[in-house]
Amino acid sequence: xxxxxxxxxxxGLLFYEMNNSSxxxxxxxxxxSYVFRAYYAIPTLTTPQGRPIQAAYGFTLMLLRTMRENPxxxxxxALDKDSRAYRQTIDPDYKTNRPPTPAALVEQFPVVKQIxxxxxxxxxxxxxxxxxxxxxxxxxxxxxxxxxxxxxxxDKDLMQIVNNQVELFDPMKERRIGPQEVFDxxxxxxxxxxxxxxxxxxxxxxIPGVPKIGPKxxxxxxxxxxxxxxxxxxxxxxxxxxLRNSRAIADQLALCRIQVKRxxxxxxxxxxxPVAFDEAVFARVPFDRERVRALxxxxxxxxxxxxxxxxxxxxxxxxxxxxxxxxxxxxxxLAEMVRDLSSVETMSFQLLxxxxxxxxxxxxxxxxxxxxxxxxxxxxxxxxYLGAPRQLSEQVVIDHVxxxxxxxxxxxxxxxxxxxxxxxxxxGIELKGPLNDMDLAIYLLDGERRDRSxxxxxxxxxxxxxxxxxxxxxxxxxxxxxxxxxxxxTEWICAYMTANTxxxxxxxxxxxxxxxxxxxRDLELPLVEILADMERTGVLIETGALNRxxxxxxxxxxxxxxxxxxMAGEPFNLNSSQQIAHILFEKFKxxxxxxGPRGPSVDQEVLEKLSPMHPLPALIIEYRALSKIKSTYLDxxxxxxxxxxxxxxxxxxxxxxxxxxxxxAPNLQ
Numbered sequence: 176x177x178x179x180x181x182x183x184x185x186x187g188l189l190f191y192e193m194n195n196s197s198x199x200x201x202x203x204x205x206x207x208s209y210v211f212r213a214y215y216a217i218p219t220l221t222t223p224q225g226r227p228i229q230a231a232y233g234f235t236l237m238l239l240r241t242m243r244e245n246p247x248x249x250x251x252x253a254l255d256k257d258s259r260a261y262r263q264t265i266d267p268d269y270k271t272n273r274p275p276t277p278a279a280l281v282e283q284f285p286v287v288k289q290i291x292x293x294x295x296x297x298x299x300x301x302x303x304x305x306x307x308x309x310x311x312x313x314x315x316x317x318x319x320x321x322x323x324x325x326x327x328x329x330d331k332d333l334m335q336i337v338n339n340q341v342e343l344f345d346p347m348k349e350r351r352i353g354p355q356e357v358f359d360x361x362x363x364x365x366x367x368x369x370x371x372x373x374x375x376x377x378x379x380x381x382i383p384g385v386p387k388i389g390p391k392x393x394x395x396x397x398x399x400x401x402x403x404x405x406x407x408x409x410x411x412x413x414x415x416x417x418l419r420n421s422r423a424i425a426d427q428l429a430l431c432r433i434q435v436k437r438x439x440x441x442x443x444x445x446x447x448x449p450v451a452f453d454e455a456v457f458a459r460v461p462f463d464r465e466r467v468r469a470l471x472x473x474x475x476x477x478x479x480x481x482x483x484x485x486x487x488x489x490x491x492x493x494x495x496x497x498x499x500x501x502x503x504x505x506x507x508x509l510a511e512m513v514r515d516l517s518s519v520e521t522m523s524f525q526l527l528x529x530x531x532x533x534x535x536x537x538x539x540x541x542x543x544x545x546x547x548x549x550x551x552x553x554x555x556x557x558x559x560y561l562g563a564p565r566q567l568s569e570q571v572v573i574d575h576v577x578x579x580x581x582x583x584x585x586x587x588x589x590x591x592x593x594x595x596x597x598x599x600x601x602x603g604i605e606l607k608g609p610l611n612d613m614d615l616a617i618y619l620l621d622g623e624r625r626d627r628s629x630x631x632x633x634x635x636x637x638x639x640x641x642x643x644x645x646x647x648x649x650x651x652x653x654x655x656x657x658x659x660x661x662x663x664x665t666e667w668i669c670a671y672m673t674a675n676t677x678x679x680x681x682x683x684x685x686x687x688x689x690x691x692x693x694x695x696r697d698l699e700l701p702l703v704e705i706l707a708d709m710e711r712t713g714v715l716i717e718t719g720a721l722n723r724x725x726x727x728x729x730x731x732x733x734x735x736x737x738x739x740x741x742m743a744g745e746p747f748n749l750n751s752s753q754q755i756a757h758i759l760f761e762k763f764k765x766x767x768x769x770x771g772p773r774g775p776s777v778d779q780e781v782l783e784k785l786s787p788m789h790p791l792p793a794l795i796i797e798y799r800a801l802s803k804i805k806s807t808y809l810d811x812x813x814x815x816x817x818x819x820x821x822x823x824x825x826x827x828x829x830x831x832x833x834x835x836x837x838x839x840a841p842n843l844q
Contacts, residue, residue, distance in 0.1 A: 201317045201457065202245055205328035206252040206298070207306040210234050210287055212329070212347070214280045218625045222475050223636055225621050227279040231286040232476065237346055238290070239479070241327055242459075248325075249457040251297045251313065253306040254284070260303035265440050272381040286474070293470050294462045301448040311336050311444035316452035332377075334361070335368035335444060362394030370402045373438035382438050385431045387424050403439060407432065475635035500669035502661065503554040504564055509575050512543065512552045516579055521546040521586035521609075523672050526595050527645075527664060529557060529657055533594035534601065534710065534823060539657050541572060542668035543579070546588055546676050553665040560658040573602050583607040590614055590629065590675045593828070596707040613675045615699050616682040618829035619691050627829070633674040636681060641674055642667050699828070706826040706836075713821030714843060718813040725809035728801050735798040742791045749798055752777050763789055815841055 213233025220229040242250070262269045291298050299309050307330060314324045318340045326333055329345045334357045337343060343352040350356075354365050363371045374393040376384025388396070399416055400406045406413070406428065413425040428435070464483075471480050503509050516522050523544035530536035539557030544550065554576075556569045579585065580599060586609040589595055599606055617627050633639045645659055645667045686695050740746050743762065747754040756775045759765045765785050769776040779799075785792040815822050824838040831837050838844050 199320075199322045200245070200248040201313075201322045201324045201452070202241060202248045202250045203310045203313055203324060203326045204238070204241065204250070204252045205306050205310060205326065205330055205333070206234070206287065206291075207255040207258070208328055208330050209237055210284065211280070213237070214277070214283070219623055220475075220626075221621055221624055222473070226282070228283065228286065228474055230280055230283040231290060231474070234287055235290055235476065235479065237327075238294070238296075239483075240346065242294070245325075246459070248459070249322075249454065250459060251299050251457050252291055253309040253313070254288075254298055254300050255306050256300035256302050256304070258303070258305040261308075261445070262441050266382075266437055268381055269441060270380050273379075289470060293467045295460045297456050299450050301450050304445060304448055307332050308445040308448055309450055311446045312448040312450055313452045314341050315446045320452065320454070322452075331361075331368075332372070332442065332444065334365055335372075335442075337365040362391065363397050367397050367402060369439060369443050370397050370406075372442040373403060373435050376438065377442070380441070382441050383434060384438075385424075385435060386427045387420055388427065392418060392424065403435060472638065477634040477638055480638075481640065499549065500551045500553065500665055502665050503552050504566060506567065506571060506575075509554060509567060509572065512554075513575050513579060515550075516543060516545065516585075517582070519545045519547065519585060521588060522579065523551075523588040523676050524580075524595070525589065525668050525672050525675075526598055527656075527668060528594075528598065529655065533597040536598075538569065538598060538602075539659075540661075540664055540668065541576065542672055543576075544669075544672045544676065546586075549673055549676065551669040551672055553661075553668050555661045555664065557657055558659060558661050558664065560654075560660070564661055566661075569602075573604065577604050580604045581607050586611065588613075588676060588679055590671075593703050593707045593710075593826075596704060597711060600707070600711065610700050610703070611679055611683065612700065612703065613679050613682065614829055615695065615703070616679060616686060619695055619699065620682060620685055620689070622834065623832045629671055629674050629678070632678055637674060637677055639674060641670050644671075702828060706828060710823055710826060713817070713819065713823040715821050716812060716816050718816055718820075721809050721813050725805055728805045728809065732798060732801055732805070735794060735801070739791060739794055739798070742794070749795060750802075755795060759785065759789075759792065763791070765789060765792075811841070 210230045210233075213236075214230035217229040217233045219227060220232055222228050238252075259270050288298055299313065300306075301309050301312075310326055310328075310333060314326065314336055317324050318338075322340070324341045326336070326341065326343050327346060328343055329347060333343055334352065337352060337354055337357050339354070344350070345352070352360075357363070357365045357368065361368065361371055371390075371393050372382075374385050374388050374396065375390055376382045395416065395418060396406055396413070400409050400412075410425060410428060413428060414422045418424060467483070468480055471477070471483075501508075501512075503512055523542075523546055525542035526538050527540040527542065528536040529539050537557060540553060540555040543552045543554070554572055555564075555566045556572055558564075558566060580587075581604065587606060588611045590612065591614045592606075592610060592612045596606055613629075614627060617624065617632060621627075628644070630641045630644065633641050645656065645664060686692055736749055739749055743758045745758075745762075747758055749755070753774065755777045759777065760767055760775050765788055767775045768781040768784050775781075777795075779796065782792040782796050786796070812822065817823060822841065822843065824843045825840050827837045827839065836844070
């Protein structure tokens, strides 16, 4: 028996020398694969109605990019449809190890079909089969009609259909895969991928491999003997190959003959499904721009609407994206503003601080607005740069605006009011009157939403693009935020206050209609003031007691280290996972429970399983617990104490989707 050639594929099979001069190209997208990938890769996104949408959004990004970069290609998308049915007739256990598809993902597949339909892109399915089978069938038919085929996928199973006319492309990795790339990846040519997969198995699909045969061994067997039939025809020669444990491999192959034959049937893609490649059906045709715009608007894909230059309708709340703004630079203008706002029912306000610490950072400007008319004013007090206009002093502004803030008859609308409360209190101002906080409102309506920024919400709910948040931009600039031009600050604060007001006008009726008004008014809003008071007061820390406890734990940890070294019979570092693994698994021969990228795991769960077998794992568990207390709490907390002998954390009311509070800088919970 002659061994097959190895190394690079024969020149005639090189992918980049495709033996065909046809300009006819077909793109086939593995839709199911990319919908799944997008669901787990993208943080939770929701439609304006609160439905999860991240999978459909991620898939749409990939689809639009594919369409843009391949304008002259025919295009179709393949999807699963009751996809396990056929293969579970071969093996009832096929894919049974997979958890059920999340309901939030299942409900997005119809949305994906709506998007494809709006773009006039055909969706191809075949009941009982996977998208891979549909792709294999269509690719074979298209090649027969003179087409070059590119499959948009990251699924290695589709490597078996690669040839001189069929390539794979993974847009996530920007990687094209032809015959040579398949060989470089797996060590076998595309026509032997099914033999390779049958030997190594597929844990994801619950297809068992042959024990003792990994990727390299499988490639060596195929290189020497060809396909599965060739391997079993020369099974007696396997023991003579230059393989580690070749005799055991031959024995396992003999035992697993039926399993391997079944695996071949499972991994082989079907090419005779009742689906047809039709040039007329797959041809690219212009999409209905109004239909796509309306669909994207209903889904909240407003950035994609802008990217596609689709016309947007006027905002449902305000025809003016930024309202009317006025810059206040002298005391007469300031007095006029206060007089105008003193008679309004509700005013909005926004403080622009010199940093991100509301307890300490000074304001560099005050924004005010009339909720009814969307008139806005900006009063700068701390912009410092060459050419900056002359500004009123902070104290003059405070003296004029204090009556507005302390007038209980005027409602106050804002965004993340806790920071404003802390800053105003430091300035000697007490905020009074009915409050409304847009951040709290959207938190009640969509607690699982990750991005609750004004930029994101204005884009989705108001079809409005806001200028970048100057507070965020300042983190990445060399200049401090005090160097921000007054004109830019005026534009930003006016646009943000208008958006905040318009969003509250949308959200407050929704809160009431959902029966959340009592929760919002009687619990969440009063809690803002309580948390601000807690942050201002701080937590009293007895540093002497903490230091004494830290010293005591240091003594205990040293004793634990000495006891562990005596048990091990040699010195080792109790903080080194690799050294612990060496002692437990190589020296004491305890059974490895689980492996990680760097070797056997020695995490908490593993040590608990090993504790009944040897006293050392239990000692390490206790050592780690005491060490964490010392390093996480006892040592760092005294360093965070301020002059009042207290630690001042920041409490977060709108972070945890469960509704619980959290704290940071430092986390005291």
